[in-house]
Amino acid sequence: MPNRRIPAVCSGVTIASVVVSCVTAGPLRLIAGLSLLAALAWAVSLLLRRPRFDAIVPAGGLTLVFLVLAGLGLATVHILSVAATALAVGAAALMTAWAAARFRRAGRPTRAARRGAHGYLAIAGVLLFAIIATVAVRYAAASATADSSQASSLALWAYPVGNQLHVGAQQPDGHGALSLRIVVTQAGVTAATWNNIHLEPGRSWDAPALTLPRGGQVQVVALHAGTVVASLPTRPSQ
Amino acid sequence: MTVPKAAPPAASRVLVPAPVSRWPGWRPARATGLAVALAFVADSAGVAALAAADARSRAGASGGYPLFWAGIALILVPSAWVLLLSQEGRQGRLAVALGFGLSLYLAKVVYEPTAFTFHDEFAHYRNASNLLASGQLFGYNPLIRATGYYPGLAVATDAITRLTGLPVYASGLLLIGCARLALVGSLFLLTDEVFAGSPRAAGTAVVVYAANPNFLYFDAQYSYESLALPLAVLAVYFLARRAGSKPTILATAACLATALAVVATHHVTAWFLAIILLAWAGAAWLRRHQERAPEFLPVLPAAVTASAALAWVLAVAPITVAYIAPVLTRALQQGLQLIISRRMSRALFANTGQAATAPRWEDLAAIAATLVILAVIPVALVRLRRAGLPVVAKLLATSSLAWVALLPLRFTAAGQETANRSSEFAYLGIAICFAFLVESLAGSSRWRRWLALGAVALVFTGGVAVSWNYAQRLAPDYQLVNGSATVTPDDRALAQWMLATLGSGHRVATDSQTGLALGSLGRQNVQTWAEDGARVWLIFYPRTVTSQVRAELRHSQVQYVVVQADVLGLPEGVARFDDSEPAQYDDSPLPAASLAKFGRSPLFREIYTIGSLRVYQVSSPEGP
Numbered sequence: 001m002p003n004r005r006i007p008a009v010c011s012g013v014t015i016a017s018v019v020v021s022c023v024t025a026g027p028l029r030l031i032a033g034l035s036l037l038a039a040l041a042w043a044v045s046l047l048l049r050r051p052r053f054d055a056i057v058p059a060g061g062l063t064l065v066f067l068v069l070a071g072l073g074l075a076t077v078h079i080l081s082v083a084a085t086a087l088a089v090g091a092a093a094l095m096t097a098w099a100a101a102r103f104r105r106a107g108r109p110t111r112a113a114r115r116g117a118h119g120y121l122a123i124a125g126v127l128l129f130a131i132i133a134t135v136a137v138r139y140a141a142a143s144a145t146a147d148s149s150q151a152s153s154l155a156l157w158a159y160p161v162g163n164q165l166h167v168g169a170q171q172p173d174g175h176g177a178l179s180l181r182i183v184v185t186q187a188g189v190t191a192a193t194w195n196n197i198h199l200e201p202g203r204s205w206d207a208p209a210l211t212l213p214r215g216g217q218v219q220v221v222a223l224h225a226g227t228v229v230a231s232l233p234t235r236p237s238q
Numbered sequence: 239m240t241v242p243k244a245a246p247p248a249a250s251r252v253l254v255p256a257p258v259s260r261w262p263g264w265r266p267a268r269a270t271g272l273a274v275a276l277a278f279v280a281d282s283a284g285v286a287a288l289a290a291a292d293a294r295s296r297a298g299a300s301g302g303y304p305l306f307w308a309g310i311a312l313i314l315v316p317s318a319w320v321l322l323l324s325q326e327g328r329q330g331r332l333a334v335a336l337g338f339g340l341s342l343y344l345a346k347v348v349y350e351p352t353a354f355t356f357h358d359e360f361a362h363y364r365n366a367s368n369l370l371a372s373g374q375l376f377g378y379n380p381l382i383r384a385t386g387y388y389p390g391l392a393v394a395t396d397a398i399t400r401l402t403g404l405p406v407y408a409s410g411l412l413l414i415g416c417a418r419l420a421l422v423g424s425l426f427l428l429t430d431e432v433f434a435g436s437p438r439a440a441g442t443a444v445v446v447y448a449a450n451p452n453f454l455y456f457d458a459q460y461s462y463e464s465l466a467l468p469l470a471v472l473a474v475y476f477l478a479r480r481a482g483s484k485p486t487i488l489a490t491a492a493c494l495a496t497a498l499a500v501v502a503t504h505h506v507t508a509w510f511l512a513i514i515l516l517a518w519a520g521a522a523w524l525r526r527h528q529e530r531a532p533e534f535l536p537v538l539p540a541a542v543t544a545s546a547a548l549a550w551v552l553a554v555a556p557i558t559v560a561y562i563a564p565v566l567t568r569a570l571q572q573g574l575q576l577i578i579s580r581r582m583s584r585a586l587f588a589n590t591g592q593a594a595t596a597p598r599w600e601d602l603a604a605i606a607a608t609l610v611i612l613a614v615i616p617v618a619l620v621r622l623r624r625a626g627l628p629v630v631a632k633l634l635a636t637s638s639l640a641w642v643a644l645l646p647l648r649f650t651a652a653g654q655e656t657a658n659r660s661s662e663f664a665y666l667g668i669a670i671c672f673a674f675l676v677e678s679l680a681g682s683s684r685w686r687r688w689l690a691l692g693a694v695a696l697v698f699t700g701g702v703a704v705s706w707n708y709a710q711r712l713a714p715d716y717q718l719v720n721g722s723a724t725v726t727p728d729d730r731a732l733a734q735w736m737l738a739t740l741g742s743g744h745r746v747a748t749d750s751q752t753g754l755a756l757g758s759l760g761r762q763n764v765q766t767w768a769e770d771g772a773r774v775w776l777i778f779y780p781r782t783v784t785s786q787v788r789a790e791l792r793h794s795q796v797q798y799v800v801v802q803a804d805v806l807g808l809p810e811g812v813a814r815f816d817d818s819e820p821a822q823y824d825d826s827p828l829p830a831a832s833l834a835k836f837g838r839s840p841l842f843r844e845i846y847t848i849g850s851l852r853v854y855q856v857s858s859p860e861g862p
Contacts, residue, residue, distance in 0.1 A: 021401050033402030053329050057336075057423030060416055061472040062492060064394060064465070068499040071393025072375070080373040082400045089401065122333060125275025129337060132282035133344055136289040140348035143293035144713065151731040152849035159739070159845040159855065166739075172731065233837050233844035 006046060007097040014039040014097075018090035022083050036086060037063060040093040046100035066092055150174030154199075156230035158184070158220040164211050167220055169197070169230070170204035177201065181223045187216030270330045277316045277334045281341040284312030289348040295712035302712045313341045314445075314698055321441025322676065322691050328437040332426050335444040339422030342448055343415055346458035349713050353407060355725065358461040360758035361385050365392040366406045367761060370399060371742075376554075378743075381757040383769045384562075387555030390503025391462045410460040418458065421468035422448075425666070428475040429673050432631035435480070439673035445694050446672040449607070449701035450665035456705075457662055466504030467662060470511040473497045473539070474630065477515075482522065482533040482628035490539065497543040501550050505558045508547040510663050514633065515540035522629045533629055568652035576650055596708035607700020608645070610693050611668055615642060618671035621678065631670060638667030672697075725755045728849040732800070733760030735846065736853075740798075747774045747791075748800035749815050752851065756800065765794045767818035772796075775819040781831040783839040791841075796856055799842060801833050803850040 013035055020032035045059035070088045074080045151172035158167045171178045180197040183190060191212055197205050212218060222230040287309030295302040317338040320326055326334070349355070354363050361381035368377030369392045379386035391413075398409040422444055430440035447453070457464050476493035477485050485493075497515075501508040519540045522533040551558050575581055615638050622635050641664030647653030672694065680690040705711070714724055733755040736744070742761035746753070753764035765772035772794040777787050778801075790796075805814045806828055813819050814828060836842045842854035 025403055029401075029403040033398070033404075036401055037398070053332070054427075057332075057420060057427060058472065058475070058492070061420040061424060061469065061496070064413070064416060064420065065469060065472075065492075065496045065499040067394040067397045068390045068465075068469075068502060069495060071397050072389065072502055075369065075373065075375045075389070075393055075396075078373060080369070080396065080400075085397050085400045089397070119271060121271030122274040122278075122330065125271075125278035126333070126337070128275075129278040129282040132279075133285045133341070136282070136286040137344065137347055137351055139286075140289040140292055141351040143289075143296055144350055144352045151727045153728075155731055155735065155846065155848040157735065157739070157846040160843070170731070170735070172727070230847055232847055 004101055007043075007101040010039055010043050010046070010097040011094050014043075014090050014093040018086045021086045033086075036089050036093070040066065040089055040096070043093045043096035043100060047096050047103065049100075049103065154178065154180075154222060154230050155204075156220065156222050156232055158218070158232045161209070163214070164209040165218065166206070166209055167192075168204060168206040169199065169222055171199035171201055173202040175201055178224055178229075180205075180229070182207070183221050183223070184210060184212075185219050185221075186212055189216075191218075270326055273320050273324050273326060274330045274333050277320045278337050280312050280316035281337045284309040284314075285341050285344045285348065287312060288345045292348050292713040296715050298715045306712060309345070310699075310702055313338065313345075314695060317341075318445050318691060318694060318698075321445055322438060322680075322694065323687050326437065326441075328430065328435070328440075331437040331441045332423065335422050335426045335441055336419055338444065339418055339448065340415065342454055343418040343458050346455050347411060347415075349455070353730070354410070354460055354758070356455070356459040356461075357754065358382070358385075359410075359459050360725070360754040362391055362410075362460050362462065363406060363758040364761065365389065366395045366399070366410070367758070369393065369396045370406070371761075378763065379757075380763045380766065380769055381754065382561075384505070384555065384557050384560075385462060387557060388462050388503055388505060390499055391460075391465050394465065407460075414458065414460055414464050417465045417468040420472055424468060424471040424475045425669065428471060428478050429670065431475070431478050431480055432628050432634075432670075433480075433673065433677060434627075436673075436677050439677040442676045442690070442694065443669040443673040446697060447665050447669040449694075449698040450661040450668075451658065451701050451705045452662045453665075454702055454705040455711075462504040463507055463662070466500045466507035469496050469500045469503065470507050470514075471666070473500065473511060473543075474514065477534070477536050477539060478628065478630050479534060480628065481626075482525075482531065482630075484534045493539050494542055497539060498546055501543065501546045505547075505551065505555070505562065506659075507663075508543070508550070512540065512544040512547045514637070515543050518630050518633055521633055525629055565652075565656060569647055569650070569656035570653075572650035572652045573647050576646055576653075596703065600703035600708070603696065604700040604703045607697045607703075610697055610700075612642065614675055614693075615639070615668065615671050618675045622671075622674055625674065625678070627674075631674075634667050635670040635674065636667065638664055638671050640664045641668060725751050726849075728851050729755035729802075730759055731848055732756070732846065732851055732853065733758070733762075736760045736762060736798075744797045745795050746798045746800055747772070747777050747794065747796045749778075749802050749805050750813065750817060752800055752802045762798075765796060767816050770794065773816075773819075775815045775823050778815050779823055779828070779832055780835070781829055782835050783841055788841070791856060799836055799854045799856060801836055801852045801854065803833060803852070806830060806833065 017032040017036035017039060021029050021036060024032065041059045041063040044062045045055035048055040048058055066089070070092070071080070071085075074084050074088060153172070154175075155170040155172070157169070158165055160166075165184070167182065167184060169180060169182065178199045180194075180199060182194045182197060184192040192207070192210055194207060199205055217233075220232045221228055287305050291302045291305035291309060294300070294305065317334050320334045321331055321338070324331075354360060361379060362385060364379050364381055365377065365386055368379070368386070369375070369389065375389050375393075376386055394413055395406060395409050398404065398413055399406055402409065404412070425447055426437075426440040426444050429443040430437055433439040457467065473493045473496040476489045476496065479485055497508075497511060500511055515536050519535050519537050522535045525531050525533045526535065619635060619639075622632055625632075640660065644653075644657040644660050644664070647657035676690045676694075680686040729752050732752075736756065737760045744762050746756055746762045746764050748756060748764060750766075753766070756762040757764040765774055767773060773790055774794070776790040777794075777796070777799065780787055808814055808828075810825055810827065813824055836852070836854045837844060841857060843857050844852055845855050846853035
């Protein structure tokens with residue numbers, strides 16, 4: 001009976017993870033997805049019949065192998081989806097866990113090494129590593145975000161679709177809010193003007209589609225406090 | 239399933255001296271835990287130092303490089319001490335080896351923890367996003383077309399992304415992190431097994447393998463080789479047995495499944511695995527007939543892997559030949575030139591077009607590391623002939639000669655890439671050579687063990703010194719960097735806008751770095767010579783919109799031209815628009831009129847601007 005306790009727990013985790021990852025989103029799905037992958041690795045490690053720590057490497061490797069081969073199989077029959085992937089991983093975890101239980105009963109049982117004081121010291125070191133490394137990565141992410149997620153200036157666009165012109169602008173993250181005035185001219189004549197466009201950092205603004213007569217150079221200018229901050233084309237045609 | 243067993247009876251160990259306590263009054267068990275804990279704490283301090291070094295570099299502050307080397311030293315020294323010199327048991331050493339490998343992977347993560355930054359990462363991002371968007375295999379990849387036909391990485395990423403809801407970037411980090419653990423762990427267990435239970439040899443192999451120049455960054459990036467290579471080592475581990483005995487049927491099945499995953503993931507790694515298995519089968523057959531030794535013949539895994547790799551190239555990815563052959567041909571040509579006419583086409587440690595050059599001591603460390611390896615390989619191979627090790631151990635050790643054979647290619651411009659890219663394979667053999675020598679020579683005396691630690695540390699330092707271009711070894715400061723030398727936030731903003739507004743799959747002509755963002759994040763079909771035969775430099779270099787410009791626009795059916803004005807600031811001798819553009823273009827300054835012509839011609843309509851980037855819609859590809 002004790003041989004069935006671990007596969008039963010593994011199966012419970014697997015089934016719950018499959019359900020949650022299929023029906024939820026956000027942090028719950030993240031936890032469920034990771035739990036499902038961990039359950040598969042756990043089931044494979046049960047099958048390996050080695051002391052638990054020794055089994056981590058081949059179990060993790062075989063989990064990656066399964067993801068590759070199962071993904072290829074699902075993609076080949078054109079059924080790649082959250083449900084199909086979760087069911088495939090879940091089915092593999094269940095079958096492996098129960099196969100491990102069956103093999104164990106038939107074969108010689110394995111026993112995890114007994115954990116002494118040295119084991120707890122090592123685990124404390126690993127935990128400290130996990131905490132400090134996580135803090136270091138988060139610090140690096142914050143530093144990188146401050147530098148790399150900020151575009152250098154306002155983005156301005158004006159692209160034609162049929163005989164309509166679509167005008168818009170976006171203020172990048174990391175810059176202050178911006179008040180804009182956008183003026184569209186055609187052959188030197190003002191075709192449209194939008195005043196008091198307020199752009200918060202990271203937000204964009206799109207004008208209603210503008211229908212312009214054919215012919216004549218179109219220019220779009222974005223001004224802030226009377227100063228041109230962006231224009232299309234960059235220079236008027238000559 | 240039964241994989242190779244641990245903890246052999248002491249009598250069966252051929253190389254390992256019995257552990258002797260060097261801490262009187264201190265129980266070995268507690269010393270074990272303390273040493274492991276301290277190694278992990280030092281690893282974490284090293285990762286923190288590396289994160290600080292990258293943050294300083296991003297902020298444009300000085301002091302990044304000393305912090306970088308301090309971080310590397312914190313990761314290397316305590317771990318190497320535990321792995322080579324301590325009285326650790328097998329499990330403690332395996333834990334330290336895993337921590338060591340993971341910490342060096344985190345060096346790449348803290349380099350850019352928010353987005354992919356290396357060239358190949360963009361290409362593989364495109365594969366993953368193609369698969370997520372369409373659910374179809376073998377989607378078009380304009381950045382490196384051949385990668386689209388090796389979908390192993392993309393399908394594994396797809397599975398993690400779908401299960402967890404994480405973005406592709408986070409899924410990729412998780413996947414490659416697990417692969418890194420599998421690589422380090424498999425190498426440790428493989429070495430331990432073939433050396434009949436020698437955790438010190440296994441630990442030495444891990445540290446020496448990590449000294450290969452591609453370990454720190456190249457094989458930590460989100461790329462197919464970063465997944466395939468760990469699986470290849472795992473496949474060999476499943477079959478390897480001490481004294482060359484036969485693995486179980488289930489272990490063989492695990493090897494076959496792993497080998498098939500490798501075949502679907504990366505071409506060169508699949509060929510490498512097939513060659514290793516075929517050579518293993520051949521050598522074991524010879525040994526069995528000559529010495530009547532009961533050596534395992536991996537005929538089935540070798541046959542399956544080789545035929546699957548060949549079938550994949552012929553039936554699924556014939557493009558691989560066109561992708562790999564030119565690289566190897568150029569390397570061979572220049573290698574022959576080097577032998578026949580003794581003409582070098584490349585100076586060592588050349589740093590073309592980069593602002594900063596490496597300090598002299600790094601070059602010296604790299605040279606010294608090379609000399610140490612060159613000294614170790616022959617000694618190890620000669621001594622290995624008489625050692626009672628399984629065929630696979632001797633075979634892997636002999637494969638280190640490939641590294642020696644390819645070394646002269648470092649003096650050639652075209653062969654340098656081939657020599658460099660072979661490091662991650664050849665260092666498996668070098669690692670086995672070092673492991674054997676350290677185990678057989680260093681075990682008997684204390685000073686020899688310290689000498690071994692010094693030699694391994696030197697080899698590691700030399701490997702890190704040539705791991706990545708010095709000027710790019712730390713994270714870039716986007717406020718200072720030339721926009722055409724790296725993918726900038728402006729490139730990413732443009733790519734996202736194009737995908738959201740114009741849709742995917744438009745044919746775009748641009749410079750190489752902007753093309754990476756547009757081809758991956760923007761899912762546009764960026765035109766290049768290597769993948770499409772497009773000569774985009776003919777569009778950009780002329781000062782006016784000539785007939786040649788129109789002809790190339792027509793030929794490549796370009797719909798959008800994206801101009802990065804920062805290419806004007808690139809130094810001469812650096813490709814501006816395409817890696818294949820002729821040197822006659824690179825070697826002269828690019829006039830501003832060449833880029834300004836797009837704004838003056840009625841053929842182009844400027845539709846988007848951000849920073850130094852301009853997007854022009856080609857209003858009539860046929861030309862007025």
